[in-house]
Structure formats: structure tokens, C-alpha cells
Amino acid sequence: MRNEEMKMCSASCRKAKNHTETNSRSGEAKSQRSHSFISSFSFLITHFHFSLLIIHFSFLLMGCARMGSPDGGWYDDDPPRIVSCSPVDQATGVTQRKITILFDEFIKLEDPTQSVIVSPPQLEMPEIKESGKKIIVELKDTLKPNTTYTIDFSDAISDNTEGNPLGNYTYTFSTGEKIDTFEVAGYVLNAENLEPVKGISVGLYNNLADTVFRHEPLMRIARTDGTGRFVIKGVADGEYRVYALQDADGDFKFSQKSEMLAYSHDTFKPSAGPDTRQDTIWRDSLHIDNIVRVPFTHFYPDDVVLLAFTEQQTNRVLLKTERQEANRIGVYFTYGNEQLPVIKGLNFNADSAFVIEANERRDTLTYWLRDTLLVNQDTLSFAMEYLKSDSLGLLVSQTDTIEAVPKMSYEKRLKARQKEIDEWMKQQEKKKKKEEPYDSIFPVKPLEIKYVVPSSMNPTSVVYIDSPTPLAVVDTGAVHLYSKIDSLWYRSPFELRPSKSNLRRYELMAEWRLNTEYSLEVDTCAFTDIYGLASKPVKQGIQVKSMDDFATLTFELNGVRDTGLVVQLLNGSDKCVRQERADRKGECTFYYLDPGTYYARAFVDSNGNNLWDTGDYDADRQAEAVYYYPRSLECKAKWDVSQKWNLTERVRYMQKPGAIVQQKADKEKKRMQNRNAQRAKELGIEYVKKQLVK
Numbered sequence: 001m002r003n004e005e006m007k008m009c010s011a012s013c014r015k016a017k018n019h020t021e022t023n024s025r026s027g028e029a030k031s032q033r034s035h036s037f038i039s040s041f042s043f044l045i046t047h048f049h050f051s052l053l054i055i056h057f058s059f060l061l062m063g064c065a066r067m068g069s070p071d072g073g074w075y076d077d078d079p080p081r082i083v084s085c086s087p088v089d090q091a092t093g094v095t096q097r098k099i100t101i102l103f104d105e106f107i108k109l110e111d112p113t114q115s116v117i118v119s120p121p122q123l124e125m126p127e128i129k130e131s132g133k134k135i136i137v138e139l140k141d142t143l144k145p146n147t148t149y150t151i152d153f154s155d156a157i158s159d160n161t162e163g164n165p166l167g168n169y170t171y172t173f174s175t176g177e178k179i180d181t182f183e184v185a186g187y188v189l190n191a192e193n194l195e196p197v198k199g200i201s202v203g204l205y206n207n208l209a210d211t212v213f214r215h216e217p218l219m220r221i222a223r224t225d226g227t228g229r230f231v232i233k234g235v236a237d238g239e240y241r242v243y244a245l246q247d248a249d250g251d252f253k254f255s256q257k258s259e260m261l262a263y264s265h266d267t268f269k270p271s272a273g274p275d276t277r278q279d280t281i282w283r284d285s286l287h288i289d290n291i292v293r294v295p296f297t298h299f300y301p302d303d304v305v306l307l308a309f310t311e312q313q314t315n316r317v318l319l320k321t322e323r324q325e326a327n328r329i330g331v332y333f334t335y336g337n338e339q340l341p342v343i344k345g346l347n348f349n350a351d352s353a354f355v356i357e358a359n360e361r362r363d364t365l366t367y368w369l370r371d372t373l374l375v376n377q378d379t380l381s382f383a384m385e386y387l388k389s390d391s392l393g394l395l396v397s398q399t400d401t402i403e404a405v406p407k408m409s410y411e412k413r414l415k416a417r418q419k420e421i422d423e424w425m426k427q428q429e430k431k432k433k434k435e436e437p438y439d440s441i442f443p444v445k446p447l448e449i450k451y452v453v454p455s456s457m458n459p460t461s462v463v464y465i466d467s468p469t470p471l472a473v474v475d476t477g478a479v480h481l482y483s484k485i486d487s488l489w490y491r492s493p494f495e496l497r498p499s500k501s502n503l504r505r506y507e508l509m510a511e512w513r514l515n516t517e518y519s520l521e522v523d524t525c526a527f528t529d530i531y532g533l534a535s536k537p538v539k540q541g542i543q544v545k546s547m548d549d550f551a552t553l554t555f556e557l558n559g560v561r562d563t564g565l566v567v568q569l570l571n572g573s574d575k576c577v578r579q580e581r582a583d584r585k586g587e588c589t590f591y592y593l594d595p596g597t598y599y600a601r602a603f604v605d606s607n608g609n610n611l612w613d614t615g616d617y618d619a620d621r622q623a624e625a626v627y628y629y630p631r632s633l634e635c636k637a638k639w640d641v642s643q644k645w646n647l648t649e650r651v652r653y654m655q656k657p658g659a660i661v662q663q664k665a666d667k668e669k670k671r672m673q674n675r676n677a678q679r680a681k682e683l684g685i686e687y688v689k690k691q692l693v694k
Contacts, residue, residue, distance in 0.1 A: 186304025196228030
């Protein structure tokens with residue numbers, strides 16, 4: 001139509017021009033009228049072209065405005081819609097391993113390797129990719145006969161423009177004649193602290209043998225979210241056990257001690273029944289329009305709780321040896337042993353050459369060199385005979401040749417020392433010129449002893465004395481403790497004893513009295529280390545608070561029959577600050593408690609070592625049971641607080657207070673809610689949902 005109009009206009013223009021030329025010698029007035037006609041007609045043609053361009057550009061702007069730009073057009077608030085699937089969703093008798101899902105708009109798929117779960121689990125990683133408006137999944141494993149397959153995309157699918165999530169979407173097909181529709185859901189928690197375990201695989205077995213977890217891959221799997229929640233879909237009718245596994249090698253069975261796991265001997269049969277839930281209808285992004293009850297199918301069980309743990313590493317392997325500082329050699333094992341390594345010097349005499357410091361687990365050893373001549377020797381070669389685990393897990397003797405070299409050579413240390421002396425001499429020269437007191441002999445640095453005194457002492461506190469190096473002499477006669485009574489100072493009895501867990505720590509035990517001031521006074525050379533460095537004199541004031549400065553907290557525990565209960569008070573970071581053992585009646589009291597907000601955790605100490613112990617799958621031993629008090633505890637000075645605590649009143653996944661949960665829930669992806677209603681209000685028109693066109 002537009003082309004025909006343009007041709008007509010062009011023809012008229014040529015005709016007018018010819019007419020003007022043939023009558024050029026007519027009167028002046030006629031010539032002026034002809035020129036005026038041509039100018040007017042040319043203006044009309046130019047205006048016609050411009051109008052067409054404006055109309056065409058307006059249509060383009062209107063189309064762009066519909067894509068959600070903030071220029072007054074409509075927003076795209078709708079998630080992508082599935083147009084078709086190949087094979088169709090819920091198809092049966094499927095033999096092909098390539099699945100294509102087509103959407104009505106361009107989409108994006110977020111982190112498919114982590115967010116998309118294929119069940120039954122695939123030993124060879126499937127290929128999952130987005131391509132424009134399509135998602136293509138290619139399964140590499142051979143399809144199992146008469147099996148329901150689910151591809152759970154969770155909320156990883158969203159449109160490419162506004163990021164509106166499709167929601168939890170699961171594609172399902174079957175290689176048999178029917179689709180299995182049951183679901184099994186629950187939670188996985190860390191057995192030690194009831195933290196939700198995110199990203200751990202949870203699976204089922206219909207083989208109820210105790211050893212199946214070691215020999216067969218999981219049948220169907222899901223993965224936990226940030227709350228520890230899992231939902232296993234496509235489950236057939238039958239009897240099952242459920243397991244969890246932080247699979248390190250991708251074989252979907254428990255094969256390494258480093259893999260976190262959870263198991264239970266409980267069995268269940270999945271079922272389903274009708275139920276209703278409340279759904280919220282939003283008027284816009286801020287206002288709720290209505291809350292409706294929606295019928296749905298409720299699948300059971302939906303509250304399975306698995307307590308996951310990592311087994312204690314019992315395979316003994318030498319991790320490394322290092323000589324960070326010239327005076328000590330560190331030796332690190334994966335697991336401790338009472339039998340310490342035997343060292344034979346190759347370029348030095350190793351007999352009585354070391355003071356050996358071991359940590360409590362005896363998996364970290366520090367060999368302190370006694371002789372300064374050996375300290376100054378840059379390379380120490382020695383043969384170390386130790387016990388290590390073989391392929392069967394049995395301890396066998398192993399001998400390694402090791403060369404221990406410090407990070408800083410003796411020559412560099414001498415240069416650094418000389419530089420320090422030179423700087424000191426310059427300072428003394430300046431003092432001498434100013435006729436100020438000065439020294440002529442470079443002073444020997446004293447042994448820097450650290451006195452660890454609690455900021456708020458109570459009658460149960462302990463003062464720790466830490467040395468940077470092993471001590472050769474501890475002169476208890478040079479350590480004095482005085483207490484102030486009625487403005488007079490009196491000697492106070494105490495006991496100074498070495499710590500069981502730290503070679504370089506001593507504990508000062510005393511009968512600390514409430515509301516009393518003490519003075520800890522240490523003479524010169526009270527402590528001397530293996531290199532002859534002596535400590536300097538120290539005077540440290542200690543104040544024990546009065547009873548009015550403390551609170552008392554008592555728990556009355558019930559719900560668990562075990563008598564070996566240990567209660568821990570926690571701070572806001574879920575760290576233990578005090579620990580007490582409950583008596584046979586289930587009572588546990590914390591005296592001399594600093595005012596503040598606390599949380600509480602209890603565990604069943606099965607072996608009586610006052611420590612929480614992990615589990616062992618092969619020994620069929622679960623980790624020691626842990627419980628949390630579900631609320632915070634406010635303790636104020638002068639207050640005596642008593643709380644009854646039923647350890648099993650709440651299910652485990654609802655026990656730990658949210659304020660101290662470290663693993664937070666995943667951020668929910670929400671699609672935009674009715675922004676077009678607000679846009680219509682701004683434009684002064686009535687909002688109709690069908691106005692939105694993708």
C-alpha cells in the first residue's frame with residue numbers, strides 16, 4: 001500500500017514539472033502560481049515520508065517497552081513456560097537418553113552441575129546445557145529397565161531478561177510401563193552441633209543388608225539445601241533404608257573415611273494421602289490479596305532426620321616434616337600413636353639431642369633441639385623410623401631419610417643479629433653524646449613468660465603460665481601468691497603443676513576467695529629454658545569478684561535415660577565457654593557465671609571421657625547424641641536461673657536456635673510480584689492481566 005502511494009506521488013510530481021516547463025513563457029502571475037503549487041506538493045511528500053518513519057519508530061518503542069524497560073511499558077513478571085518436551089514429561093517406555101525441554105522465551109540455567117540432580121545417580125556425569133530457549137540433557141549411563149528417572153532442576157531455571165524463576169521443576173520419565181510417584185523427605189544435620197548439612201547426597205536402598213552402603217551405589221538420590229532439607233522423588237512402592245554421603249570419589253557408595261556419612265537402621269514404606277496447604281495471593285510486591293487453602297498430595301515420610309559425621313582418621317600416614325625455626329623440627333601425622341618415632345642422626349649425634357613435645361592426640365610432634373650448636377647447623381640429616389598404615393590398615397614399620405633445613409640460614413641470622421646490635425650501639429652513642437645514661441654491653445633478652453589471668457576471676461578459675469620454649473628449671477620457691485585481708489597482705493597457698501596437654505604450660509591452682517584481692521609475684525630467674533634464658537621479675541594483681549557479680553544457672557534434664565550427660569554453655573558463636581557434667585538425677589549447675597546471654601548444648605558421653613566422640617560405620621556405632629536447648633538464656637548478676645529441659649521434646653532439626661545456626665538457608669529466588677498493577681496505577685488506567693504480552 002505504501003509503495004503504491006509513493007509511486008502516485010512521484011508521477012504527479014513529474015506531471016506538474018512538465019506542465020510548468022511548457023508554459024514557462026506565460027504571464028508572471030501564472031508562473032508564480034505554478035511554482036507555489038510545486039513547493040506545496042513537495043512539502044506534502046516530504047511530510048508524508050517523515051510521518052511514516054515516526055509511526056514505524058513508535059511501533060518499535062512500544063515493542064521494546066513491553067520487555068520490562070522502565071520507560072512506561074509493561075514489566076515481564078511471568079516465569080518462562082514450558083512449550084514442549086521430547087520425550088514428553090511423564091512419558092513411559094522411554095529408550096532415548098537425550099531430553100530436550102523447549103520454553104516460550106530465552107532462559108538461563110544456573111550452575112547445572114551443582115543444582116541439577118539426576119536420579120537414579122549417574123556414574124558418568126550427564127551433559128546438561130542451555131541453548132537459547134532450550135535445555136538439553138544427555139545421559140551417558142545406560143538406562144535401567146522398568147525404572148523411573150527424575151531430573152530435578154530445583155529453582156535453577158529462570159527467564160533471561162528479568163530472572164523470574166520457573167520454580168522447583170522436576171522432569172520425569174520411565175523406561176517401564178508406569179511412573180513411580182512416591183517421595184521421601186527429611187533433614188540431614190551435623191551430628192556434632194546439629195548444623196544443617198548443605199549439598200550432601202541422600203539416597204535410598206531397598207536392599208536392607210547392613211553392608212550394602214559399602215558395596216552398591218545408592219538407588220535414588222537427592223541433595224540437601226541450605227536448611228539440610230532433601231526430597232527424594234520418583235520412589236516406587238517398597239521398603240527402604242535411607243543414607244547420606246558426602247561423596248568424594250563419585251561412586252555413590254561409602255568408600256573413604258574422609259567422606260561424611262549418615263545411616264539409620266530404621267526402615268519405612270513410602271505412602272501418600274490428600275492434604276491442604278495455605279497459599280498466599282499477592283496484590284503487589286508488598287501487599288497480600290488473599291490466603292487460600294489449596295488441596296495437594298502429601299507424601300510420607302517427610303520428616304526423616306539423619307545425623308551425619310566423619311569417622312576418625314585411623315590410617316597413619318606421615319604428612320610432612322618441617323623446620324620453620326632453627327631450634328625445632330615439626331613432624332605431622334594423620335593419626336597419633338603412643339609409640340613415638342625413633343630418630344637416628346646421620347650428620348649429628350641424636351642421643352639426648354631433643355626435647356619432644358606432643359599434642360594431646362599425639363599426631364603432631366615438635367622436636368626441640370637442646371644444643372645451640374645443632375641449632376646453628378643449617379642441615380640436619382637423620383633417619384626416622386615410625387609406624388604407618390599399610391594397604392590393609394595394619395601398622396608397619398617405615399624408615400625415611402629426612403633433611404631438616406631452616407627457612408633462614410645461620411649466616412642470615414647472624415647478619416640480622418649484627419644489624420640489631422648496630423642499631424642498639426647507635427642509640428647508646430646518641431645517649432652518650434647527650435650525656436644521658438647509656439649501656440656499653442648489649443643486653444641479653446630475658447625469657448618472655450606469659451601469665452594468662454582471666455579478666456573476671458571466680459573461685460573456679462585457673463591462672464596459666466606459658467613459656468615460648470621448653471623449660472629446664474622451674475623454681476617454685478621464687479613464685480609467691482599473696483592475698484589482701486583487712487588491708488594487710490598474707491601468704492596464700494597455691495600449687496604450680498605442669499599441664500597434661502601442653503609441655504610449655506604450667507597451671508597455678510589456688511583457693512580463690514570471693515571479693516578478695518591477690519598479688520602474684522615472681523622473682524628473677526624463676527623460670528629458665530633449655531637455652532639458658534631466664535625470666536624477669538613480675539608482679540601481677542588479681543581481683544576475684546564478689547558473689548553479687550555472678551549468676552547461677554541450673555538445668556533439670558529429662559527425656560534421655562543415659563546418666564552420662566555433659567552440658568555445655570555456648571556463646572553467640574556456638575562456642576563452648578563452660579562445661580559441667582550432670583549428676584545421676586539429671587541436674588547440672590553452673591556457678592559463678594558471668595552475666596550475659598548464653599545457649600546450651602548437651603551430649604551423651606558414652607565412654608566417659610568428657611569429650612564428644614564421632615561414630616564408626618563398620619563398628620555400627622553412631623556419633624554420641626547431641627541436643628540443643630531451643631532458646632537463649634539470659635543470666636543476670638545476683639540471679640539464680642533454673643530451667644527444665646526435656647532433651648527430646650523437639651525433633652532435632654527444630655532444636656538449635658536460629659541465632660547461632662552458622663549454615664543459613666539458601667536465598668529464595670522470588671519472581672517479581674504484580675509490578676504491572678503499580679505501573680497501571682501510575683498511568684491512570686485499569687490493570688488487566690491479559691495486557692501482558694511476551
